Amino acid sequence: MDFKVILSIATFVLILAVLYLVYRVTTISGAIKGSSRKIDNKINAFLFPVFLVVMFGLAFWYNPIAAKNYLPEAACDTGVETDKMFWITIYIISTVVVITHILLLTFPYFYQYKEGRKAKYFPDNNTLEIGWTIAPAIVLAGLIAYGWSTWTKITGPAPEKSNELEIMGFQFAWKVRYPGKDGKFGKYYFRNIQAGNDFGLNLDDKNNFDDFIPNEIHLPVGQPVKFNIRARDVLHSVFLPHFRQKMDAVPGMPTSLWFTPLYTTAEMRKRTGNPQFNYELACTEVCGKGHYSMRYIVVVDTPEDYKKWYESSTSWLTDNDDIVKQINPELRKFIPNYTPKEEVKQEVQVEVPSDSTSVVSLKD
Amino acid sequence: MAHLEHTAVHGHDVHDEHHEEHHELSFIRKYIFSEDHKVIGKQFLITGLIWAVIGGTLSMIFRLQLGLPNADLEWLRPILGEWITPDHKLSQEFYLALVTMHGTIMVFFVLTAGLSGTFSNFLIPLQIGARDMASGFLNMLSYWFFFVSGVLMFISLFIETGPASGGWVIYPPLSAVQEAMPGSGLGMTLWLCAMALFIISSLLGGINYITTIINLRTKGMTFDRLPLTIWAFFLTAIIGVLSFPVLLSAALLLIFDRSFGTSFFLSDIYINGHALDHVGGSPILFQHLFWFLGHPEVYIVLLPALGITSEIISTNSRKPIFGYKAMIGSMIGITFLSFIVWAHHMFVTGMNPFLGSIFMLLTLIIAVPSAVKAFNYITTLWQGNLIFTPGMLFSIGLVSVFISGGVTGIILGNAALDVHLHDTYFVVAHFHLVMGSASFFGFMAGVYHWFPKMFGRMMDERLGYVHFWMTFVGVYLVFFPMHYQGIAGFPRRYYTYTVYNAFNSFHDLEAFISIAAFITFGAQFIFGFNFFYSIFKGRPASSNPWRSNTLEWTTPLHPGHGNWVGEIPTVYRWPYDYSKPGAEDDFIPQTVPYSQTASSNTEHDAELLKNEQSH
Ligand code: HEM
Ligand SMILES: [Cu+2]
Ligand SMILES: [Cu+2]
Numbered sequence: 001m002d003f004k005v006i007l008s009i010a011t012f013v014l015i016l017a018v019l020y021l022v023y024r025v026t027t028i029s030g031a032i033k034g035s036s037r038k039i040d041n042k043i044n045a046f047l048f049p050v051f052l053v054v055m056f057g058l059a060f061w062y063n064p065i066a067a068k069n070y071l072p073e074a075a076c077d078t079g080v081e082t083d084k085m086f087w088i089t090i091y092i093i094s095t096v097v098v099i100t101h102i103l104l105l106t107f108p109y110f111y112q113y114k115e116g117r118k119a120k121y122f123p124d125n126n127t128l129e130i131g132w133t134i135a136p137a138i139v140l141a142g143l144i145a146y147g148w149s150t151w152t153k154i155t156g157p158a159p160e161k162s163n164e165l166e167i168m169g170f171q172f173a174w175k176v177r178y179p180g181k182d183g184k185f186g187k188y189y190f191r192n193i194q195a196g197n198d199f200g201l202n203l204d205d206k207n208n209f210d211d212f213i214p215n216e217i218h219l220p221v222g223q224p225v226k227f228n229i230r231a232r233d234v235l236h237s238v239f240l241p242h243f244r245q246k247m248d249a250v251p252g253m254p255t256s257l258w259f260t261p262l263y264t265t266a267e268m269r270k271r272t273g274n275p276q277f278n279y280e281l282a283c284t285e286v287c288g289k290g291h292y293s294m295r296y297i298v299v300v301d302t303p304e305d306y307k308k309w310y311e312s313s314t315s316w317l318t319d320n321d322d323i324v325k326q327i328n329p330e331l332r333k334f335i336p337n338y339t340p341k342e343e344v345k346q347e348v349q350v351e352v353p354s355d356s357t358s359v360v361s362l363k364d
Numbered sequence: 365m366a367h368l369e370h371t372a373v374h375g376h377d378v379h380d381e382h383h384e385e386h387h388e389l390s391f392i393r394k395y396i397f398s399e400d401h402k403v404i405g406k407q408f409l410i411t412g413l414i415w416a417v418i419g420g421t422l423s424m425i426f427r428l429q430l431g432l433p434n435a436d437l438e439w440l441r442p443i444l445g446e447w448i449t450p451d452h453k454l455s456q457e458f459y460l461a462l463v464t465m466h467g468t469i470m471v472f473f474v475l476t477a478g479l480s481g482t483f484s485n486f487l488i489p490l491q492i493g494a495r496d497m498a499s500g501f502l503n504m505l506s507y508w509f510f511f512v513s514g515v516l517m518f519i520s521l522f523i524e525t526g527p528a529s530g531g532w533v534i535y536p537p538l539s540a541v542q543e544a545m546p547g548s549g550l551g552m553t554l555w556l557c558a559m560a561l562f563i564i565s566s567l568l569g570g571i572n573y574i575t576t577i578i579n580l581r582t583k584g585m586t587f588d589r590l591p592l593t594i595w596a597f598f599l600t601a602i603i604g605v606l607s608f609p610v611l612l613s614a615a616l617l618l619i620f621d622r623s624f625g626t627s628f629f630l631s632d633i634y635i636n637g638h639a640l641d642h643v644g645g646s647p648i649l650f651q652h653l654f655w656f657l658g659h660p661e662v663y664i665v666l667l668p669a670l671g672i673t674s675e676i677i678s679t680n681s682r683k684p685i686f687g688y689k690a691m692i693g694s695m696i697g698i699t700f701l702s703f704i705v706w707a708h709h710m711f712v713t714g715m716n717p718f719l720g721s722i723f724m725l726l727t728l729i730i731a732v733p734s735a736v737k738a739f740n741y742i743t744t745l746w747q748g749n750l751i752f753t754p755g756m757l758f759s760i761g762l763v764s765v766f767i768s769g770g771v772t773g774i775i776l777g778n779a780a781l782d783v784h785l786h787d788t789y790f791v792v793a794h795f796h797l798v799m800g801s802a803s804f805f806g807f808m809a810g811v812y813h814w815f816p817k818m819f820g821r822m823m824d825e826r827l828g829y830v831h832f833w834m835t836f837v838g839v840y841l842v843f844f845p846m847h848y849q850g851i852a853g854f855p856r857r858y859y860t861y862t863v864y865n866a867f868n869s870f871h872d873l874e875a876f877i878s879i880a881a882f883i884t885f886g887a888q889f890i891f892g893f894n895f896f897y898s899i900f901k902g903r904p905a906s907s908n909p910w911r912s913n914t915l916e917w918t919t920p921l922h923p924g925h926g927n928w929v930g931e932i933p934t935v936y937r938w939p940y941d942y943s944k945p946g947a948e949d950d951f952i953p954q955t956v957p958y959s960q961t962a963s964s965n966t967e968h969d970a971e972l973l974k975n976e977q978s979h
Contacts, residue, residue: 044752044829048760051833055840066848069869082780086851089781093771100742100767107745108752108760111681118950119943120747123684128743129736133690136735140728140774147778148721154780155717171544171635190632191639200634229714233635234538235647237712237787241853241866244784248713250647251537252631255714280866284787284855286531287538288545289456292858 038113045112052105056098071241072272075279075300076259078154079244085146092139158258162226163306165217168199169229169236169249169283172290175199176217180210180315181336190232190251196323198232201316203327206334212313217281217298219261220306226258237285240298242268248285261300268300389925397508399500400925404507405486406818409811411507411514412478413892418518419469420885426462429454431878433860447526459859460529461547465521467532468555470800472562473517475665477510479807480604483668484573484597486814490916491591493582493933495926498575502568509565513558520554528555531857533658536629536650540621543636552622556615563612566604573601582915584935589954591914591939592685595692596671599699600664607660607703614653621645648713655706662799663702667695669806670737670766673759675939676813677741679912680756681748682950684940687740694733701730711779712786720779727777731770738767749943749950753910754828755813761836762805768840769797772847787857790850796843808835808891815895816909820921821902827894831887838884845873913939913953936976937969 074080111119166177166185175198179185186208192200201208219225229238231249238257239246247257269277279298283291301309315336317324324332332338398404425444428435438452447458485503489496497503520527529547530538534555542549577598581590590598620626621642629650630642678685685691707715707723741763750756772794775781785791808831815823854867861867908917915935919927933955941952946964958965958973965973 040825040829041750041752044757045750047833051836055837059844062845062848066845066851066870066873069848070852071866079784082784085778086775086781086784089775089778093774097768097771100738101764103742104745104760104763104767107742107748108750111745111748111750113749113751117749118945119682119749121684121943121945122686122743122747123940124687124689129687129690129740132739133732133736137732140731143774143778144725144728147724147780150780151717151721151724151778154783155720190634193634193639233633234541234544235535239787239853239855241784246712246783246786250714251633252643253646253648253714276865278865280864282853282855282864282866285535286460286857288530289460291460292456292855292860293863295863 041113045109048105048108052101056101072268072277074242074244075262075268076243076245077262078150078259079242080262081150082154082244085150089143092143154259158226158256159224162224162258163220164226164228166199166228166230167217167238167249167281168232169238169287169294170198170232171234171288172283172294174236174238174281174283174294174296175213176296177211177213177316178310178313179207180212180313181311182207182210185228186211193232196320200232203323204331206331209317209331209335210315213316214313217296218306218309219298219300220303221261221264221267221300223303224258224260226256229255229257234287235285236283236287236294239282239284240279241282242279246284264300264302397504399496399504401485401489401497401500401503402818402923402927404503405482405484407507408477408481408485408510409818411511412474412482412807413895415469415473415478415514416888417892419466419474420888422462422466422469424882424885425454426459426466427878427881429459429859431875431881433862433874454859456859457526457529457546460531460545460857461526461551463857464529464531464534464547465517465527468517468528468559471532471661471665472559473510473514475799475803475807476566476661477562479665479803479810480597480600480668481507481510481569482807483593483672483810483814484569484601486818487593487916488573488576488597489580490817490919490923490927491594491914492577492580492585493915493928493935494576494580495928495932497572498580499572503572506565506568506572509561509568513561513565516554516558516561520551520558523550523554525549525551527551533651533654534618535654536618536621536647537633540618540630541633541635541640542622553619556619556622559615560612563608563615566608570601570604570608573597574605577601582932582935585915585954588689589935589938591671592674592688592691592695593668593671595695596667596674599695600667603660603667603699603702604664607657607664610653611657614650614657617653618650648710648715651710651713652707655709656703658709659706660702662795663698665803666799666806667698669762669803669809670695672806672810672813673741673762675914676753676755676759676809677744677763678940678942679813679910680751680753680759681744682751682942683744683748684942685740686743687736688938688940690736691740694736697733698730701726701733705730705777708777708779708782711782724777724779728774731774731777734766734770734773738763738770752829753812754823754825754832755809755910757829757832757836758805758809758812761832762802762809764836765797765801765805765839768844769794769799769802773798784853785850787855788850789846789854789856792856793843793846793850796846797839801839801843805835808832811895813910814916815898815902816905817916817919819899819902820905821898822905822909823894823898823902827890831890831894834887834890835884838880838887841880842877842884845877848873911949911951913941913951915954918953918955937972 074083164179168175177199184207186205187202188200189202190200192202227238229247229249231251233251236249237246238249243259243261245257245259247255249255263271265279269275279300281296281298283294317335318337324335332340395403428437436452437448437454441448447455449455525546527547528534528539528551529545538544539548539552577594617628621628621630627642627645629647630640630645633640633642674685674691705723705727707719708727711720772790776785776791776794812823812828849870852869854861905921907921915933918933920929935954936957937952937954939954943950944952944964947961952961958969958976
């Protein structure tokens with residue numbers, strides 16, 4: 001516990017002490033019943049504006065301190081937009097809160113009970129009531145229009161040439177699959193899942209053979225990326241706080257999200273002044289004991305680095321002999337860099353070219 | 365009759381009265397299996413308060429974990445046993461169990477049964493001028509179903525595998541697949557059984573409330589003369605009767621999936637090294653069914669609190685509630701809209717984005733009637749002559765938390781903004797202020813205000829003031845800072861945040877929140893002491909201590925079964941004639957005919973007077 005904690009505890013204790021003192025004072029001075037009632041009423045009336053000042057004071061004092069702990073600026077374009085909309089809305093609602101609270105918490109002081117005064121008999125007033133029905137309606141209509149257009153943009157279809165990846169949540173981690181050199185995801189089925197085949201990929205679908213399963217997510221900066229999301233056991237939710245993105249992972253119902261990263265990890269390290277900075281992925285749908293621990297790293301690269309990384313990644317079937325054994329021998333030749341172990345001697349050792357066109361040409 | 369009324373005025377005659385009635389009913393029929401709505405109301409009240417202590421205690425334990433993550437919790441082992449790990453920490457599974465049970469208990473047992481059950485039962489017959497509920501027997505069943513439901517839920521806290529732990533929304537597959545977490549075994553079964561009984565209890569109560577309000581109003585008590593409390597209970601009951609059955613169906617289908625191999629909510633699941641047989645179901649379907657109750661539920665807990673507040677603010681401002689018709693209108697609006705906004709809890713489940721847009725539109729519309737209510741409360745205070753009883757303080761507090769919690773709904777209801785904030789502490793802050801605190805404040809306000817009617821004695825006002833100010837300051841210090849964490853993206857239902865760089869901050873704030881929570885929770889025991897002490901030792905009340913207009917204050921101090929001795933009074937006017945120009949006193953009870961108030965009658969009243977006389 002450091003200074004700030006102690007300070008905040010002290011504030012709280014102080015408020016309590018004031019309350020207690022006020023209470024004591026009134027108890028002592030209010031020896032006579034009627035008058036003590038009156039004093040009680042005065043004190044309560046007085047405490048409302050005090051509360052107003054102290055609580056708003058605390059909030060305004062703490063706002064800039066809290067801001068230091070907020071996430072860094074949004075790292076994708078829609079995130080920048082929603083952040084802006086968020087703060088605009090915050091200013092609007094804060095204004096409403098401040099104004100209504102000034103009224104709500106000073107009226108008790110101004111209109112506290114006074115003997116002989118009669119309250120105003122004011123049961124209704126159509127102009128006022130219509131006014132404050134329409135005013136919020138107009139403000140809300142504006143916010144709805146604003147929100148609707150951004151929402152439509154965020155959830156619109158991903159651009160044709162997005163870089164795609166598949167992310168699968170399970171208790172209590174994530175696995176990520178890239179479509180490999182052919183750019184195509186092969187099919188999967190949950191009953192295929194077994195040791196060595198966590199995604200349940202179909203072994204008779206050769207689009208699967210070049211897919212790769214890295215330990216980190218890599219994304220190219222400035223290009224649209226699409227996450228195809230699924231879950232294997234219970235609900236999870238993909239949360240990318242730095243990109244202000246979130247989408248549930250649902251067993252049996254694939255979902256997706258897409259965005260365009262604005263800064264590479266290296267750039268973000270500079271911008272935040274934190275050489276340890278990493279984009280992170282978290283789970284935000286309770287999924288059991290390890291829910292809080294499903295961290296995954298996201299790396300945003302320059303397009304060149306991304307390409308290099310992508311191309312140097314090796315197929316999930318590499319060194320995955322148990323699975324390869326189950327693949328129809330006819331199809332095994334579509335596995336990148338595949339060298340049939342038993343027949344190594346008979347065949348000429350061919351360097352399998354690394355671009356996909358040559359892989360296809362092997363077929364002929 | 366005159367005799368009874370006479371004795372009732374004096375507190376020390378309480379005994380005689382009890383004796384008289386002992387001849388009619390045995391102790392069991394009178395206090396245990398009672399069919400008297402007042403006794404049933406008190407049963408709901410006491411049970412609700414006990415549950416509040418339990419629900420609150422659970423949150424204190426997990427606030428320990430969040431605020432003081434390094435604390436040695438070995439001292440809790442005598443109570444929690446194996447839930448404390450060998451390294452003296454709270455177990456991660458138990459953390460989720462605590463969160464889940466806290467939510468379930470608070471939403472259903474405290475703020476639905478405790479609040480609505482208490483005041484609907486206690487006040488409906490008294491304020492509309494009825495001898496009792498339409499069916500005293502169903503009413504009794506309603507309490508006992510609730511009681512048994514509570515017993516089951518309570519037992520589930522002590523079983524070896526722990527209570528349900530998948531969050532109070534119990535989303536499948538987590539809640540359906542027993543292997544997914546220990547709490548999804550027997551604990552979940554007990555949760556579902558308990559909730560099924562709870563729903564039956566709510567339905568029995570709700571049907572009774574609706575029937576009673578429609579059929580048993582006394583002469584002259586037209587709908588436009590009903591106190592706003594009754595309007596609130598009426599609409600709450602309608603919401604409950606229409607939406608609880610949907611939760612029951614969701615629970616039943618979940619029971620089928622869990623125990624009988626059906627696949628309503630399950631598909632494509634591979635867990636613990638094997639694939640499950642279920643195919644073709646949809647976990648999202650459950651969420652639709654759940655929130656079809658879940659959202660109306662937030663108004664089920666909130667509307668009664670708003671009704672209670674309307675009544676108390678008006679009485680203690682010595683002013684008519686501002687915009688009586690608008691208050692009714694906005695409650696009807698909220699009731700209607702509450703059924704068509706449920707999917708705002710599901711913006712990021714992958715549902716069709718266009719559907720999301722529609723739900724965003726409908727959700728933000730609901731803010732309009734809510735705003736109208738807030739403005740009307742404030743205007744009621746304006747130019748009043750305010751008397752700060754503890755009930756009044758809590759009512760003003762309610763308006764405050766209702767506003768500051770409600771406005772963030774405008775942010776969460778905006779689908780584009782909800783993407784980042786969904787399932788973060790921002791949501792926790794939002795609903796704890798607008799639903800948790802507001803309803804709780806309404807609950808407390810109601811207890812302070814109607815305590816004299818319930819027990820014939822007054823609660824200590826000074827203790828009430830201390831209780832209020834500590835609670836008012838406390839809830840803000842606890843829940844307001846959670847907005848900051850939410851903006852920073854802190855996901856809810858996390859055991860600890862140290863795993864992430866992004867969330868490895870706000871440690872001081874967490875500690876601060878926890879300490880504030882402990883103190884605020886502690887302050888509730890001031891209330892507890894005051895409540896139980898005053899039942900036995902409180903200052904005897906006068907028959908209308910707040911100088912209020914409504915009918916309940918025309919009953920004897922200790923109303924017996926049947927409420928009024930002799931004939932039920934007739935009602936001549938609306939309940940809010942406070943400080944009427946020309947009137948002698950600053951209040952005119954509903955039972956005073958216009959013919960007796962010539963000096964204060966308006967033109968409109970003169971017409972009513974004619975009606976009065978022609979009958
Ligand atoms: C006035 C009384 C209100 C009550 C009692 C209430 C209660 C709640 C509760 C309990 C939740 C959390 C559910 C969960 O566990 O995820 C919630 C979330 C939400 N509320 Fe409210 N609310 C109220 C007002 C509003 C208003 C006025 C709006 C919008 C204008 C709103 C919009 C939302 C939205 C969109 C969510 C979902 C947020 C999310 O899941 O990310 N609420 N509310
Ligand atoms: Cu999770
Ligand atoms: Cu809702």
